[in-house]
Amino acid sequence: MTEKKNTSANMLGQFSIALQQLGWDPEDELRVDIGGVAATGTATHPDANPKWAKPFGTITYQKDAFIVIKNVSRSPVVPSQPNPDLKAYHV
Numbered sequence: 001m002t003e004k005k006n007t008s009a010n011m012l013g014q015f016s017i018a019l020q021q022l023g024w025d026p027e028d029e030l031r032v033d034i035g036g037v038a039a040t041g042t043a044t045h046p047d048a049n050p051k052w053a054k055p056f057g058t059i060t061y062q063k064d065a066f067i068v069i070k071n072v073s074r075s076p077v078v079p080s081q082p083n084p085d086l087k088a089y090h091v
Contacts (some may be wrong), residue, residue: 028073036065 024030038060044053054060 028071031070031072033068036062
């Protein structure tokens with residue numbers, strides 16, 4: 001069995017196939033987010049070892065990072081409507 005090379009073209013091809021299977025159109029607006037990241041949220045001492053104390057605001061991608069692809073065009077915001085059959089206990 002031959003092993004496929006994980007080239008950019010191969011990755012994009014797999015992505016294209018997944019979008020087709022979902023029935024998404026090329027005109028749909030997509031949003032791509034990255035999950036599995038660590039962000040430094042505290043300030044560190046200026047003399048701190050940079051190996052252990054990364055500067056404030058540093059974003060590090062973890063080995064198990066993942067991407068989330070959301071089809072913004074197909075997720076309309078529909079506000080909830082009150083149920084007319086429900087009656088309040090208190091006026």
